Amino acid sequence: MLGGIISIFSFLGLIYYTYKMIKRYQNTTGVSWRIQIGYICYSCKTPVKNIEDISYDEANSDDKYCLCKVCKRDEDIDSLTGNIKTKLINKIKILLLKDFKKLSIVHFSIVVILVGIGLTFNIKYLSALVNVMNFFYAYVNYKRTVLMTEK
Numbered sequence: 001m002l003g004g005i006i007s008i009f010s011f012l013g014l015i016y017y018t019y020k021m022i023k024r025y026q027n028t029t030g031v032s033w034r035i036q037i038g039y040i041c042y043s044c045k046t047p048v049k050n051i052e053d054i055s056y057d058e059a060n061s062d063d064k065y066c067l068c069k070v071c072k073r074d075e076d077i078d079s080l081t082g083n084i085k086t087k088l089i090n091k092i093k094i095l096l097l098k099d100f101k102k103l104s105i106v107h108f109s110i111v112v113i114l115v116g117i118g119l120t121f122n123i124k125y126l127s128a129l130v131n132v133m134n135f136f137y138a139y140v141n142y143k144r145t146v147l148m149t150e151k
C-alpha cells in the first residue's frame with residue numbers, strides 16, 4: 001500500500017519535472033556551448049570574455065568551463081570563513097554539465113539491477129524505490145536544463 005502511494009507520487013513528480021524541462025527548452029536559449037568554451041560563467045552565466053577574444057582552437061575544445069570574477073570571489077570568501085556551500089554548489093553544477101552521461105549510466109544500471117532483483121525475488125518495495133530514483137533523475141535532469149539554458 002505504502003509502496004503504491006510512493007510510486008504514484010514519484011511518477012507524478014517525474015511527469016511534472018519532465019514537463020517543466022520540455023517547457024524550459026521551448027522558452028529559452030541554449031547556452032551549453034558558450035559555457036563549454038568558457039565564454040560565460042558556468043555558475044551565473046555572465047560573460048567572462050569577449051567572444052572575439054576566443055580563438056578558433058579554444059572554440060573547438062570543449063573543456064574550458066570557468067567561473068567569472070564575482071563567482072570566484074564568492075567561492076574564495078566562503079573558503080576563508082570555512083563555509084563550503086558555494087564551492088559545493090559549483091562542484092555539483094560542473095558535475096551536471098560535464099558528467100551527466102556518466103551519472104545517467106550509473107542511474108540506469110542501478111535501475112536495471114533493482115528491477116531484476118525485484119522481479120526475481122518478488123520484492124514489491126523495490127519498484128517504489130525505482131520510481132523514487134526515476135523521479136530524482138527527472139528532477140536532476142530539469143536542474144541541468146536550467147543550467148544549460150538562458151531566458
Ligand SMILES: [Zn+2]
Nearest residue numbers: 041044068071
Ligand atoms: Zn559567475
